[in-house]
Amino acid sequence: MYSESDLQAAVDAKVLTPEAALAFRSHIASVRAAPGADEESFRLITGFNDIFVSIAAVILLVAVGWIGASIHPALGGAFVAGSAWLLAEYFTRQRRMALPSIVLVLAFSGGVCATMIGFLVKHGEDIFGHNPGETTLAVVAGAIAAVTAGATWLHWKRFMVPITVAAGTAALAATAVALVLAITGAPGPDGTLPMTLVLIAGLGVFTLAMWWDRSDRVRQTRRSDVAFWLHLLAAPMIAHPIFHLLGVTRGDDIGSAAAVMVIGVYILFGLIALAIDRRALLVSALAYVLFAMTQLFNTFGAVELNVALTAFVIGSALLLLSAFWQNARAVVVGFLPDNLANQLPATTRTVSLQPAS
Incomplete structure (x- = not known):
């Protein structure tokens, strides 16, 4: 029920002494016959209330997105992003609820992205013409991903939810891939170039994940949770291109x-x-x-x-x-x-x- 991050937070707040936390970790390691690092623990659900709040949040976000989209396509995503941020002020910043925090950060990032896509759906043809080229589309996709990454970084600075780093990194990786495709032109029909770029990006994400992992070898802090989500992002970006190329x-x-x-x-x-x-x-x-x-x-x-x-x-x-x-x-x-x-x-x-x- 309590993660390593919770224990460290209790030590920082002087609720537990470092020695007491160490004794607890040693006891759990001896019971499980493995150190906590080997368990690859991360916070997802602290209780059924997490599921309850997450379901309610999803229902609310769908509703506000629907209402916004009925006014203007861009407002659907904007309403979702704004609502997710406001909900995070309570459920993430004050209550520190795990699953709702994950849902809200994903909703925020998705809402920011959907806002720009909705704007293009409504006004894209007026701006770029009826048939924009592949390069234009790639540049636009890269710009959307870059703005999403920037917004996600602001969310991280405010709420420090571990999955936020992975979400922002995914947006940056999408930006890099889109820009390279914009420079090199349309990919071939076999998809070799996009898959190669995704593989390179995946290796970069993996390297970043290892950097976070190195900073917490015994996995007692939030840094380990950040690394977990980065590894979860990097794995399909590495595996799928390799098997595609095979x-x-x-x-x-x-x-x-x-x-x-x-x-x-x-x-x-x-x-x-x-x-x-x-x-x-x-x-x-x-x-x-x-x-x-x-x-x-x-x-x-x-x-x-x-x-x-x-x-x-x-x-x-x-x-x-x-x-x-x-x-x-x-x-x-x-x-x-x-x-x-x-x-x-x-x-x-x-x-x-x-x-x-």
Whole structure:
């Protein structure tokens, strides 16, 4: 029910002493046979009231967006963004409710973006003509993403909701991709250029996530939550382009060689996930490896049970990995150079809980 950020906030407010918080963390780590860092905890729901408030907020935001859109297409998004900010003043800034805060920041960012899109729907043809070129569209998309990123940054400065950094980073990544496409012209029909750009952006987001992770190796502060959402953003931006470039998304039959390559990439993702102690890469690539293994079983004659066999193998492997995650991490990290291993989240063999400063 209480996250590491809550414990640290209690220490900062002098409700708990650093020693008491350390003793509590040590107790939980011993009970779970793993340090808190290995649990990859983050705040999502503190109670059913979070769900209740989130549902009510969504209903209200849909209503104000509908009312605004009936007046002018741009006002729908503007009303949503403004309402989300006002609601966040209470439910985020004062009540510190987890799930409603996530809903409200996403609504705010989406509302800002929808405001500009609504304006273009109404007046875009008057400004850019009936048939604007691909370059113009890419520049406009980049401008919308850039403004959304700026608004999201203001939200972060005010409310400090961890997912806000990921939302703003996604907008910046979209800006960069759109601007490059605007400079290079329309992408080819195979989508190689956009996918390559998304992959590069994903690697950049991953690097940013690791920067946040490095600043809190024992995952006791809000910085770890920020890193979690950045990893969750980076994972599909890395996984989907790689498998697209391998040809997995282009047809129903990818062939045995491509299927083996997909499984090999997934194993590599697994090793990276173990090293950095983040599971997002494994989850994002799961659909592709399921498809690849289904094709392999089909190739070797298990046509009727190929889906069942695939689900059995992958499900069993992931459960075993989860059960022995800490031991597997210790092995993987043990093969890394000390200067690199010392920048990763601590393993069960190296963790040393200290009072956070």
